Amino acid sequence: MSKSAQNISIASHQNNGLNTLQKLGLAIGFIGLFILIVAFYNVSFPNKNLWLSISITSILAGIVVYARSTYLSRPEGISNNGLFHKSLTNKGVLAWIIGVLLTSFYVALYWFPKYLGLGENGNANSGIVGFFDPLSLVLNGKIASQWFVYGTLYTVAILGLGYKFILKYRHNKYQLVRTISVMFFQLGFAFLIPEILEKLNPGKEYFAKDLKNMWPLNYYFFNDWHLKGLLNGGNLGMFMLVFGIAMIFIISPILTYFYGKRWYCSWVCGCGGLAETAGDSFRHLSNSTQKVWKIERWMIHSVLVFSFVMTIAVIFTFLSNNPEMSFITKDQFIYGIVAFLVVFTGALYLFKRNDLDTDAQFTMITLVAIIIISIMINFFSGSQNILFIDSNSLREWYGFAIGSAFSGVIGVGFYPLLGNRVWCRFGCPMAAILGLQQRLFSRFRITTNGGQCISCGNCTTHCEMGIDVRSYAQKGENIVRSSCVGCGICSAVCPRGVLKLENDAEEGRINANEILLGNDVNLMDLINNQK
Amino acid sequence: MENIVIIGNGISGVTLARHIRKQSNHKITIISSETEFFFSRTALMYVFMGHMKFEHTQPYENDFWKKNNINLINASVEHVNTKEKALILNDDTVIVYDKLVIATGSKPNKFGWQGQDLKGVTGLYHKQDLETLEAFSPTCKRAVIVGGGLIGIELAEMLRSRNIPVTFLVREKSFWDAVLPFGESQMINRHILEHHIDLRLETGLLKILSDENGNARAVVTDKNETIECQIVGLTAGVSPNIDFLKNSGIELGRGVKVNRFLETNIKNIYAIGDCAEQYEGIGLRRPIEAVWYTGRMMAEALAQTLTGNPTQYNPGHWFNSAKFLDIEYQTYGWVWAHKKDYEEQFYWEHSSGKKAIRISFHKETRVFLGINTFGIRMRHEFFDKVLTENQSVDYVIHHLAEANFDPEFFTSHKKEIQEQFVKQFVGLKTV
Ligand SMILES: Cc1cc2nc3c(=O)[nH]c(=O)nc-3n(C[C@H](O)[C@H](O)[C@H](O)COP(=O)(O)OP(=O)(O)OC[C@H]3O[C@@H](n4cnc5c(N)ncnc54)[C@H](O)[C@@H]3O)c2cc1C
Ligand code: SF4
Ligand code: SF4
Numbered sequence: 001m002s003k004s005a006q007n008i009s010i011a012s013h014q015n016n017g018l019n020t021l022q023k024l025g026l027a028i029g030f031i032g033l034f035i036l037i038v039a040f041y042n043v044s045f046p047n048k049n050l051w052l053s054i055s056i057t058s059i060l061a062g063i064v065v066y067a068r069s070t071y072l073s074r075p076e077g078i079s080n081n082g083l084f085h086k087s088l089t090n091k092g093v094l095a096w097i098i099g100v101l102l103t104s105f106y107v108a109l110y111w112f113p114k115y116l117g118l119g120e121n122g123n124a125n126s127g128i129v130g131f132f133d134p135l136s137l138v139l140n141g142k143i144a145s146q147w148f149v150y151g152t153l154y155t156v157a158i159l160g161l162g163y164k165f166i167l168k169y170r171h172n173k174y175q176l177v178r179t180i181s182v183m184f185f186q187l188g189f190a191f192l193i194p195e196i197l198e199k200l201n202p203g204k205e206y207f208a209k210d211l212k213n214m215w216p217l218n219y220y221f222f223n224d225w226h227l228k229g230l231l232n233g234g235n236l237g238m239f240m241l242v243f244g245i246a247m248i249f250i251i252s253p254i255l256t257y258f259y260g261k262r263w264y265c266s267w268v269c270g271c272g273g274l275a276e277t278a279g280d281s282f283r284h285l286s287n288s289t290q291k292v293w294k295i296e297r298w299m300i301h302s303v304l305v306f307s308f309v310m311t312i313a314v315i316f317t318f319l320s321n322n323p324e325m326s327f328i329t330k331d332q333f334i335y336g337i338v339a340f341l342v343v344f345t346g347a348l349y350l351f352k353r354n355d356l357d358t359d360a361q362f363t364m365i366t367l368v369a370i371i372i373i374s375i376m377i378n379f380f381s382g383s384q385n386i387l388f389i390d391s392n393s394l395r396e397w398y399g400f401a402i403g404s405a406f407s408g409v410i411g412v413g414f415y416p417l418l419g420n421r422v423w424c425r426f427g428c429p430m431a432a433i434l435g436l437q438q439r440l441f442s443r444f445r446i447t448t449n450g451g452q453c454i455s456c457g458n459c460t461t462h463c464e465m466g467i468d469v470r471s472y473a474q475k476g477e478n479i480v481r482s483s484c485v486g487c488g489i490c491s492a493v494c495p496r497g498v499l500k501l502e503n504d505a506e507e508g509r510i511n512a513n514e515i516l517l518g519n520d521v522n523l524m525d526l527i528n529n530q531k
Numbered sequence: 532m533e534n535i536v537i538i539g540n541g542i543s544g545v546t547l548a549r550h551i552r553k554q555s556n557h558k559i560t561i562i563s564s565e566t567e568f569f570f571s572r573t574a575l576m577y578v579f580m581g582h583m584k585f586e587h588t589q590p591y592e593n594d595f596w597k598k599n600n601i602n603l604i605n606a607s608v609e610h611v612n613t614k615e616k617a618l619i620l621n622d623d624t625v626i627v628y629d630k631l632v633i634a635t636g637s638k639p640n641k642f643g644w645q646g647q648d649l650k651g652v653t654g655l656y657h658k659q660d661l662e663t664l665e666a667f668s669p670t671c672k673r674a675v676i677v678g679g680g681l682i683g684i685e686l687a688e689m690l691r692s693r694n695i696p697v698t699f700l701v702r703e704k705s706f707w708d709a710v711l712p713f714g715e716s717q718m719i720n721r722h723i724l725e726h727h728i729d730l731r732l733e734t735g736l737l738k739i740l741s742d743e744n745g746n747a748r749a750v751v752t753d754k755n756e757t758i759e760c761q762i763v764g765l766t767a768g769v770s771p772n773i774d775f776l777k778n779s780g781i782e783l784g785r786g787v788k789v790n791r792f793l794e795t796n797i798k799n800i801y802a803i804g805d806c807a808e809q810y811e812g813i814g815l816r817r818p819i820e821a822v823w824y825t826g827r828m829m830a831e832a833l834a835q836t837l838t839g840n841p842t843q844y845n846p847g848h849w850f851n852s853a854k855f856l857d858i859e860y861q862t863y864g865w866v867w868a869h870k871k872d873y874e875e876q877f878y879w880e881h882s883s884g885k886k887a888i889r890i891s892f893h894k895e896t897r898v899f900l901g902i903n904t905f906g907i908r909m910r911h912e913f914f915d916k917v918l919t920e921n922q923s924v925d926y927v928i929h930h931l932a933e934a935n936f937d938p939e940f941f942t943s944h945k946k947e948i949q950e951q952f953v954k955q956f957v958g959l960k961t962v
Contacts, residue, residue, distance in 0.1 A: 017694070075725055077857030081692040082581040171857075173940035284583075290592060449936055450911025452852050452861065454823045455542070456574035461587045470590060491938050493582075495854040497861055497908035500936050
């Protein structure tokens with residue numbers, strides 16, 4: 001069946017027949033994109049502002065026209081027809097082309113920005129970066145950087161394709177609200193507000209102004225240059241530092257307790273936002289085999305250890321080098337962290353021992369590893385060398401391997417080949433922390449509706465995190481998995497109304513019935529007693 | 532350790548094997564002819580529509596069976612020799628058993644129509660049917676579907692997903708009106724038309740015409756209309772797949788006759804799933820229940836029996852679900868298409884014409900009997916409890932919010948429903 005649906009007939013019945021409006025939409029959109037490509041080749045436009053506006057407007061307009069004629073022409077409902085028949089969405093030629101283009105773009109962005117036209121050593125910008133200069137001047141008062149170009153395009157992608165997603169799921173209010181939320185946070189919190197704050201606070205060293213981009217997703221939050229930036233950043237810098245720490249220790253745990261990690265991963269986060277909107281067409285490509293699940297657990301927890309150790313190391317170095325700028329010593333810091341983790345892990349073991357499935361055990365081991373390494377850092381290091389590795393190079397390696405290579409190049413570049421949540425699933429330390437909490441201290445779960453599941457597999461196929469949802473649903477078990485980002489798509493695509501994302505009392509959240517609802521009661525008692 | 536052989540690797544055969552394995556170390560062999568590994572028949576449509584690949588319909592990974600020490604044989608059983616306790620396969624292999632379980636499922640009904648075996652004529656049941664559809668779709672200019680039930684409408688949706696024009700012949704006055712009351716049935720009629728399906732009510736099939744190559748080229752309806760088509764879908768129900776048992780001595784009716792312990796007339800032979808026929812329907816259920824979860828439940832009960840804990844098949848309250856194109860349907864308890872004399876029914880339909888509920892209750896005692904719900908998801912656990920506790924219809928109407936299973940943020944129609952109910956059934960009428 002794998003080579004199905006290759007149509008050889010003249011009376012084509014395939015889904016790729018485009019109607020006039022769809023063609024028009026594609027034309028408008030790609031003309032907009034073409035203007036950007038022309039700019040990339042350093043054609044100097046007479047009026048950059050005008051051309052940039054034309055370009056972005058027509059990209060957005062193209063998406064709008066295309067999406068409207070695609071989805072509004074059919075009754076409300078699930079529209080996944082032909083996903084596994086089309087080149088773009090089934091790893092065909094189109095998917096590879098886009099994958100390669102995206103990946104190359106990321107490589108240039110991270111390591112060779114001069115090819116995008118970034119003026120180095122005081123030279124003026126050219127190419128596509130130069131093309132964005134006027135817009136950048138308006139927004140933040142400086143000429144553009146490659147990051148400004150990236151941020152703008154990223155926002156355009158989330159807004160445009162978010163609109164498409166909304167039309168596709170217009171029958172589903174959960175999807176509607178959630179998507180408006182990610183669009184709002186991207187446009188406001190990730191894009192406009194930081195740029196404007198930048199303009200209002202000129203002349204300061206750079207520090208992150210995106211309130212929602214918290215550590216450890218923002219891996220450089222505790223790096224010395226960033227800490228210095230914050231500490232020297234006046235009121236705004238201080239506010240960002242305090243708010244950033246409050247996010248980590250107070251706001252995020254509370255929200256995750258009440259709503260699960262979805263409040264961040266599929267409502268607020270920018271990476272999640274792109275995955276849910278631009279990546280929507282690729283969610284079914286996430287692999288849901290047991291083997292990949294195992295790889296996932298190893299990878300994400302290793303990244304978590306790496307990010308903790310890197311952070312502890314850089315703070316350690318910072319404290320060693322700048323004792324005057326801080327209120328704790330490096331010893332206090334390390335033992336503070338170790339004490340915190342020991343209490344935390346100990347409590348976990350004491351109270352939640354029985355709930356610890358493989359997922360959570362992995363996290364426990366991770367925490368213990370962090371504790372040990374932290375202590376070793378203190379004993380075996382001078383001010384610079386941590387376990388004989390320079391903390392700066394540790395930091396650089398982290399930035400290179402996780403921050404750039406993973407989150408961008410593989411994470412987004414490989415959307416059309418590996419699915420839209422590769423980064424969130426295998427590489428995001430934030431997701432690992434929130435996931436641990438979701439698994440053990442949260443009211444969130446996906447409830448299974450008694451015995452209604454027909455094991456069709458729509459849920460598993462379309463789960464972007466590669467969770468085998470069906471394996472729980474067909475047993476009548478609720479789904480409580482650390483990796484679930486609460487996108488709600490499994491619930492949307494289920495043809496029998498089996499799944500519901502809910503927040504409710506922790507009691508009875510994880511239920512394992514061998515025998516499903518529907519059979520007579522005695523049999524159920526019997527089985528339950530036998531266990 | 533016993534040697535248990537199961538014929539059929541559908542949901543019932545496979546559930547049985549899993550549960551026996553959980554509780555014993557009996558030798559388990561599953562013989563099945565359709566596919567090597569268990570897959571979910573209910574998902575066939577999604578494979579054709581491109582929502583899934585065939586491998587996604589397999590709930591267990593391929594190495595699951597070996598890991599659990601369950602032997603799989605991909606062959607068809609031709610004869611059962613009950614005296615020798617042996618099976619003969621299509622390649623003449625002989626397999627012996629201590630205990631035999633028949634779980635061979637169903638096959639599509641064919642009522643002896645002229646042309647029913649032509650090329651391009653297919654049911655929708657087996658994986659091979661999907662292959663037929665794949666082969667004929669590319670050159671198909673119109674398809675005709677015969678029989679307006681759950682599988683017929685799925686087939687219509689499948690073909691429409693590839694932009695194939697579909698004519699849908701339904702013998703009844705309105706779609707599935709033996710099960711759906713008038714209001715709901717009309718709602719689905721409208722929705723079928725909205726999907727550009729050419730719905731012909733009160734129309735049956737007379738014969739199928741052939742071209743010179745033995746392909747179907749048209750159907751003739753009982754209104755003597757000839758409709759050109761290249762695919763004919765026969766979806767007029769299913770019946771048990773038991774032809775190979777004809778001379779085996781096992782008692783057969785429409786299906787394999789079994790008692791409440793799922794035993795046939797011959798010792799150590801059992802039948803479960805679509806192919807099993809109770810001597811008498813249990814409660815209001817039919818003697819043959821061709822649905823997914825009953826197969827699973829029979830298997831769960833029989834697994835107990837076969838591992839030393841004799842257990843009757845004793846299904847709880849009836850429930851079921853389906854999806855008509857974009858409209859989801861769930862039912863709990865019994866709501867009859869034509870009101871029984873003790874029954875009163877409350878019907879609410881949303882102004883969009885795509886959501887509705889119908890609640891059935893006892894005229895005098897007001898005990899809740901059942902609910903049909905369209906476009907609104909409801910909680911199985913809630914209704915199971917209500918039915919067990921014999922709660923009143925008023926209790927259900929009062930607790931609609933608790934019963935609701937729609938995703939978060941969905942518009943609630945609770946108020947509207949409650950107000951209409953009060954208008955119709957509370958106050959004057961009840962005193
Ligand atoms: C398209 C479709 C959609 C459906 N949707 C729903 C739904 O939404 N909800 C619901 O409740 N039910 C649904 N059903 C019904 C449900 O799928 C069946 O009730 C269920 O599959 C029956 O399971 P079973 O194990 O009894 O038999 P089957 O699944 O039919 O399995 C029996 C197997 O035995 C094999 N076999 C038969 N004879 C022999 C032999 N002599 N030798 C070897 N092997 C043999 C068959 O090839 C088959 O693979 C649907 C059915 C279809 C076809
Ligand atoms: S389990 Fe469901 S809600 Fe969670 S990530 Fe997967 S599809 Fe989304
Ligand atoms: S989509 Fe729904 S019915 Fe299908 S396997 Fe998942 S939970 Fe079960």
